Amino acid sequence: MAKNKKHRKKGRKSKPVAIIDIGSNSVRLVVFDGARRSPDTLFNEKISCGLGRKIASTGRLADEAVERALEALTRFRAIADRIGAKKIHVIATAAAREAENGPDFITWAEGICGTKIRVLSGRGEAEMAANGVMAGMHDAEGLAGDMGGGSLELIDISDGRLAGGQTLPLGSLRLMDVTKGDMQKARDFIDRQLDEVDWIGNGKGRPFYAVGGTWRAMARLYMKQYDYPLHVMHNFSIDAEEAHRFADFLAYKTLKSPETLLGYDELSKVRQATLPYGAVLMERVIRKISPSTIVTSAFGVREGLLFSLLGKKERKRDPLIAACEDLADMRARCPAHGRELCQWTDTLFNSHGSRESDEERRLRHAACLLSDIGWRAHPDYRGMQTLDFVAYASFSGIDHPGRAFLALTQFYRHAGVKEEPDDRIVDLVDERALQRARILGAAIRVATMVSAALPGLMEHTPVSLDEDGRLYLTLSSENAVLEGERLQKRLGVLAKLLGRKPVVRVEHEVN
Numbered sequence: 087m088a089k090n091k092k093h094r095k096k097g098r099k100s101k102p103v104a105i106i107d108i109g110s111n112s113v114r115l116v117v118f119d120g121a122r123r124s125p126d127t128l129f130n131e132k133i134s135c136g137l138g139r140k141i142a143s144t145g146r147l148a149d150e151a152v153e154r155a156l157e158a159l160t161r162f163r164a165i166a167d168r169i170g171a172k173k174i175h176v177i178a179t180a181a182a183r184e185a186e187n188g189p190d191f192i193t194w195a196e197g198i199c200g201t202k203i204r205v206l207s208g209r210g211e212a213e214m215a216a217n218g219v220m221a222g223m224h225d226a227e228g229l230a231g232d233m234g235g236g237s238l239e240l241i242d243i244s245d246g247r248l249a250g251g252q253t254l255p256l257g258s259l260r261l262m263d264v265t266k267g268d269m270q271k272a273r274d275f276i277d278r279q280l281d282e283v284d285w286i287g288n289g290k291g292r293p294f295y296a297v298g299g300t301w302r303a304m305a306r307l308y309m310k311q312y313d314y315p316l317h318v319m320h321n322f323s324i325d326a327e328e329a330h331r332f333a334d335f336l337a338y339k340t341l342k343s344p345e346t347l348l349g350y351d352e353l354s355k356v357r358q359a360t361l362p363y364g365a366v367l368m369e370r371v372i373r374k375i376s377p378s379t380i381v382t383s384a385f386g387v388r389e390g391l392l393f394s395l396l397g398k399k400e401r402k403r404d405p406l407i408a409a410c411e412d413l414a415d416m417r418a419r420c421p422a423h424g425r426e427l428c429q430w431t432d433t434l435f436n437s438h439g440s441r442e443s444d445e446e447r448r449l450r451h452a453a454c455l456l457s458d459i460g461w462r463a464h465p466d467y468r469g470m471q472t473l474d475f476v477a478y479a480s481f482s483g484i485d486h487p488g489r490a491f492l493a494l495t496q497f498y499r500h501a502g503v504k505e506e507p508d509d510r511i512v513d514l515v516d517e518r519a520l521q522r523a524r525i526l527g528a529a530i531r532v533a534t535m536v537s538a539a540l541p542g543l544m545e546h547t548p549v550s551l552d553e554d555g556r557l558y559l560t561l562s563s564e565n566a567v568l569e570g571e572r573l574q575k576r577l578g579v580l581a582k583l584l585g586r587k588p589v590v591r592v593e594h595e596v597n
């Protein structure tokens with residue numbers, strides 16, 4: 087029998103990175119666990135300061151807003167130091183760059199933060215938001231719009247390259263200040279500004295990536311109204327026509343009878359105030375651009391800044407695979423086993439006419455990497471606990487059907503295919519993806535029965551399909567002792583899913 091070598095999990099060598107974002111509506115500190123392709127968040131806090139609330143009418147940052155912002159920065163600097171962030175990156179956006187007293191505020195803020203503050207230009211802010219979208223989406227392709235408190239940034243993302251990049255005075259606080267609650271005035275003002283973007287038609291028929299807290303709040307309310315089964319904001323996608331209807335409905339409901347909106351009372355007072363303006367802006371953007379879908383992005387300028395700090399090679403890594411590898415390193419008994427499963431399962435999904443797409447292969451490999459992260463849970467609940475964990479994990483680079491596939495695969499891997507999850511997440515996948523999840527889950531159950539989730543054996547026990555309807559599991563003569571009743575049973579379940587006859591065969595060495 088092949089001997090297992092000692093495999094040690096490698097600890098992370100990256101150091102915490104702190105980013106402070108001084109926005110027109112809020113000041114936020116995010117501390118990431120390192121500059122990596124798929125970082126985890128160590129700390130995240132936002133203080134609503136309203137720096138840009140009166141800029142349109144006064145041209146200045148209000149004294150009380152400045153005081154509140156400086157107090158927040160004092161706290162944030164202390165927290166970043168306590169966490170051990172050796173480097174603090176501070177950026178400021180529309181309010182700070184446009185206000186008459188913006189330079190004075192930046193000078194005071196730099197004294198508190200102890201570092202130079204980067205005041206982003208309009209185009210710079212658009213590019214940073216686009217970097218965030220590319221960091222969080224796999225092969226992003228379309229127009230991105232980042233709605234903040236003071237401005238809206240639009241930019242075109244195509245094949246990893248950026249074009250356009252324009253800032254418009256269409257932030258939620260600015261719209262409130264300019265239109266004084268007159269929604270028709272808001273619509274007219276928005277339309278005039280959008281008409282100034284001569285390249286905006288490039289977004290027709292392509293995804294529109296919606297960035298910013300107000301638009302995330304809209305997505306959250308949509309999920310509440312329609313009882314959507316997966317409450318994950320990032321990469322939540324709906325048809326543009328449906329998004330247009332909901333934005334129009336939301337603008338009306340928010341003003342006339344907000345109490346009838348499910349989840350409205352869960353929003354902060356600041357977000358409740360900006361919601362109708364975000365809805366009106368979304369409705370006019372869709373009308374103007376005619377995109378194919380609206381995709382909510384939880385990644386924006388902060389994630390874009392972190393992405394810009396990465397080396398070229400790291401930026402090109404697949405964010406989903408990077409996240410799954412990290413999770414396996416932290417939670418699996420032996421992460422190398424998951425990597426071996428990627429190759430071991432290739433045969434099952436790419437033989438005799440059963441070819442998979444590049445995206446299907448990518449998701450299958452991600453599922454293999456995650457196959458052992460739930461081993462510490464109690465066996466009676468392992469299936470549902472792992473399903474929930476994977477469905478709501480902080481993955482990027484994956485849409486909601488992809489999340490559902492990964493979660494369902496882990497359920498079947500632990501509970502078996504005779505069980506079905508008590509969860510509506512099944513509604514997010516089509517029949518092909520559901521069957522693939524069952525097959526992959528059953529295959530992993532066969533593999534772990536042979537290997538005990540330890541590496542070094544899978545290459546010596548391959549599976550194969552023949553044209554006569556048989557599924558073979560081949561054992562070397564050295565590994566023949568691994569054959570047993572439970573292995574036969576699990577192989578039989580997998581064979582039935584594939585419409586095959588199970589055969590365990592021993593391959594004797596020829597001297």
